[in-house]
Amino acid sequence: MTVPPPDGSRDRRIEDPSNLWLIHPLGRLLLPIAVARGISANAVSIAGLTLGTGAALAYARFADWRFALIGLMLSIGWLVADGLDGMVARATGTASPLGRMLDGLCDHGVFLLIYVALAIVWGTPAGWALAFVAGGLHAVQSSLFEGERTRFHRRAKGVALVAAPPAPAASPLVRLYDHVAGIPDRLAMAFEQQLAASPDPVATGARYARAAVAPMRLLSLETANVRIFMVFVACMAGDPRLFWWFEIVPLTAILLAGLAWHRRVERAFLSSVISSAPAEAPARYLVKEQGQ
Incomplete structure (x- = not known):
């Protein structure tokens, strides 16, 4: 077989x-x-x-x-x-x-x-504190990376996302979480609207993907594979704190740099599309999805 x-x-x-x-x-x-x-x-x-x-x-x-x-x-x-x-x-x-x-x-x-x-x-108490902070950042990093990766794959196929705003949660804590977690989506929405209005969303998505490959390759360092390797390296070095600090400093910096780079690619792409588009471009392509 x-x-x-x-x-x-x-x-x-x-x-x-x-x-x-x-x-x-x-x-x-x-x-x-x-x-x-x-x-x-x-x-x-x-x-x-x-x-x-x-x-x-x-x-x-x-x-x-x-x-x-x-x-x-x-x-x-x-x-x-x-x-x-x-x-x-x-x-x-x-x-x-x-x-x-x-x-x-x-x-x-x-x-x-x-x-x-x-x-x-x-x-040690300091070790537990370090592990706790690293674990919390790990959860945030993974969530944001998966959102960016899902967004890239969808757009590369010419599929725009215009999501209806979610119903407000009853809990203030949940509302705060939803607000913070939704920041990347809100920042990326201008591109989604432009992709939805494109006369040829598939071609537009392909051009976007070529421009966004570089920041997404940087963000791919947020995968579980990299973390698994770094756990092994830290253990072989005899100090798991090396892995926790890797989570806290380099991976956080990579995430922030990758997100900023991706948004910059979107803005540059939008500027080039707007400058070359006719005065009135009708919205011809719209796909709605639920969540990421």
Whole structure:
């Protein structure tokens, strides 16, 4: 049986090299086996969580380089499972909101376990504080990166998003979170409107994608793959604080720089479109979606 080709849902130009050459090919090799044996996407997600749990337990003994290496291998297994569950869901037509939620919970759960395992072993109040701050920033970084990546992939296909404003939440805390989390969407809305008004949204999206590849490649450093590698490097160095500081300083700087660069590409693209457009360009293309 031949390995199935990539599903095309991700643009190879902005994909992490380890996904292109290792993680996704391994997933495609395992896909026919999983489908033939009736293994569900949710079962694959649970298997990934199990591998991730094993990685956290191995990293709890990072003073022994052999356990650090085992942690890396198990983490790679988790990354493969994380991609394979989506492949299985698409191949079997079993994608569901429950599956997406389970996939997300497993992803966050693995890193939570690794953070806790390293903090327990390090064992100091300062270490716990550092791990807590790094974990919070990790959640923000991952959420914003996924939003940017989803936005890029959608626009590259010529699909504009004009989202209806969500109903205000009852809780002031939730309203504050929604306001802050929605800042990138609001900043990017001018481009969405221009794409919706384009007479040829597919061509416009393709031109945008070529211009936005560079900032998206920078933002691709926010992937779980990079974090998994840095956990291993920090453990091999005998100091998990190196990983936490990597989360707090370089990854935060990369996120801010990538977001600013992406918005700058949008503004430059809008300026060039507006300067070359006729006085009145009718809105001819509009696609509404729910969320990211």
